[in-house]
Amino acid sequence: MSRTTSRRISARPPALVLALALVGLSLVVLPLVGLVTQTPWRDLGSLLTSPPVMDALRLSLVASGAAALLSLLFGVPLAWMLARVDFRGKALVRGLVILPMVVPPVVGGAALLFAFGRRGIIGEPLYDATGFLFPFSMWGVILATTYIAMPFMVLTVEGGLRNLDQRYESAATTLGAKRWTVFRRITLPLIGPSLIAGLVLAWARALGEFGATITFAGNLQGRTQTMPLAVFLALEQDRGAAVAMSLLLVVVSLVVLVALRHRWWPVR
Amino acid sequence: MAGLLVVGCGSSPDGDVVVFAAASLTDAFTEIGARFEEATGMEVEMSFAGSSALREQILEGAPAGVFASANTENMVPIVDGGFTQTAPVVFAVNAMAIAVPAGNPASVTGVDAFGAERLLVGLCAPGVPCGTAARTVLANAGVTPLPDTNEPNVRSLVTKLEVGEIDVGMVYRTDVQNSEEIEEVALDVDFNVAVVFPVAVLAGGGSRAEAFVEFLQGEAAREVLARHGFVLP
Numbered sequence: 001m002s003r004t005t006s007r008r009i010s011a012r013p014p015a016l017v018l019a020l021a022l023v024g025l026s027l028v029v030l031p032l033v034g035l036v037t038q039t040p041w042r043d044l045g046s047l048l049t050s051p052p053v054m055d056a057l058r059l060s061l062v063a064s065g066a067a068a069l070l071s072l073l074f075g076v077p078l079a080w081m082l083a084r085v086d087f088r089g090k091a092l093v094r095g096l097v098i099l100p101m102v103v104p105p106v107v108g109g110a111a112l113l114f115a116f117g118r119r120g121i122i123g124e125p126l127y128d129a130t131g132f133l134f135p136f137s138m139w140g141v142i143l144a145t146t147y148i149a150m151p152f153m154v155l156t157v158e159g160g161l162r163n164l165d166q167r168y169e170s171a172a173t174t175l176g177a178k179r180w181t182v183f184r185r186i187t188l189p190l191i192g193p194s195l196i197a198g199l200v201l202a203w204a205r206a207l208g209e210f211g212a213t214i215t216f217a218g219n220l221q222g223r224t225q226t227m228p229l230a231v232f233l234a235l236e237q238d239r240g241a242a243v244a245m246s247l248l249l250v251v252v253s254l255v256v257l258v259a260l261r262h263r264w265w266p267v268r
Numbered sequence: 269m270a271g272l273l274v275v276g277c278g279s280s281p282d283g284d285v286v287v288f289a290a291a292s293l294t295d296a297f298t299e300i301g302a303r304f305e306e307a308t309g310m311e312v313e314m315s316f317a318g319s320s321a322l323r324e325q326i327l328e329g330a331p332a333g334v335f336a337s338a339n340t341e342n343m344v345p346i347v348d349g350g351f352t353q354t355a356p357v358v359f360a361v362n363a364m365a366i367a368v369p370a371g372n373p374a375s376v377t378g379v380d381a382f383g384a385e386r387l388l389v390g391l392c393a394p395g396v397p398c399g400t401a402a403r404t405v406l407a408n409a410g411v412t413p414l415p416d417t418n419e420p421n422v423r424s425l426v427t428k429l430e431v432g433e434i435d436v437g438m439v440y441r442t443d444v445q446n447s448e449e450i451e452e453v454a455l456d457v458d459f460n461v462a463v464v465f466p467v468a469v470l471a472g473g474g475s476r477a478e479a480f481v482e483f484l485q486g487e488a489a490r491e492v493l494a495r496h497g498f499v500l501p
Contacts, residue, residue, distance in 0.1 A: 136416040218417025236320035237395045
């Protein structure tokens with residue numbers, strides 16, 4: 001769509017750049033190698049098909065998928081507001097939206113408890129009125145992972161909106177299109193690559209979420225125990241199972257990240 | 269890169285005693301550490317976590333000088349693996365307790381609450397000392413627990429009780445004594461278990477780590493431990 005067509009020339013890197021890049025690469029690759037060397041290949045099949053692992057995997061996929069879609073639903077409008085509307089306190093709002101990326105997830109989880117827990121400012125009236133509880137349920141996992149993942153969507157889409165040539169939208173408006181029509185028919189298709197990038201990043205972050213989830217939603221097999229929680233507890237009980245699950249998480253994430261690479265950042 | 273490696277290996281004690289202690293020892297050990305520093309002029313660094321997590325860290329070569337575990341199961345692999353400098357000694361004994369948020373909002377009356385469908389029940393995860401001990405107590409009482417969460421360590425369970433997010437949990441008696449926001453519901457002595465806390469000087473801990481373990485068994489430390497609700501051997 002908005003691909004640049006300038007020809008890319010493969011460059012020969014200066015020796016220092018190459019050396020530092022290799023150190024950087026080894027920093028992310030060596031832990032993976034370590035993981036692979038610890039993998040109990042012979043028992044891999046039985047370890048990964050055990051009921052606790054299947055439960056955790058199913059829950060992880062459902063929760064991270066839901067978190068990505070909720071991030072899309074609420075994050076894109078937020079990104080649009082931040083990119084297009086001038087209002088007082090915008091810097092503060094942007095800071096607040098990005099905060100879950102930098103605050104320790106455990107702190108985020110505790111804060112979620114104080115807001116949406118049974119005694120929380122929203123959670124208590126909600127519980128009194130309906131008996132509905134976020135903590136210790138799958139809804140709690142989805143809420144916690146969305147809280148952590150949504151900033152990735154907002155940042156990515158806001159960047160996409162800022163790089164967008166606004167003349168298309170102006171033209172549509174001039175031709176009489178309503179604001180909602182312009183947003184739906186012009187803006188959204190034009191930022192398609194950013195939407196996909198945001199979805200993938202939010203999903204990947206949600207898949208790996210640990211701290212906010214265990215603090216807010218607790219840990220129970222089949223209900224709130226996602227893959228990262230299962231890995232964390234298995235590390236102390238059954239290292240082989242923990243490593244097998246970690247490997248599965250890594251493979252799933254890597255496949256998605258690599259498969260979508262062309263959609264991710266506009267490829268030059 | 270070379271600089272990074274030097275920092276990585278250089279974490280052996282440059283005068284500090286590094287103590288790995290079970291999460292349930294947090295309050296008592298913080299106080300004992302301060303007293304030890306006062307008495308000896310040595311610096312203590314404390315790392316509190318679930319005993320099983322600490323065990324794994326030590327087995328992976330974490331530079332700790334002292335390991336105080338909340339049960340013997342987590343000390344055994346440390347001894348068997350040759351990671352200790354001195355044999356473990358029991359320095360404190362704890363018991364389990366039924367804990368509820370202050371005011372007992374769910375009107376919990378006893379151990380049967382752990383099997384009640386309508387209550388929000390919290391336990392430590394199986395394999396964590398407080399989880400293992402709690403399940404033994406419940407088995408003794410003939411109650412099949414229906415937990416809503418299996419917390420990774422006793423502290424996170426206590427916190428969820430304190431903020432009232434769960435109705436009942438099984439923690440250490442010392443946890444109940446040290447928190448104003450939770451209270452104890454009577455638990456039949458016949459069902460309860462004694463939880464022993466062994467401590468050992470780890471290989472490479474040296475004389476400073478030995479000094480801490482010795483201090484731990486001395487008068488000042490025993491006074492602190494007793495005040496926090498531990499029974500002393």
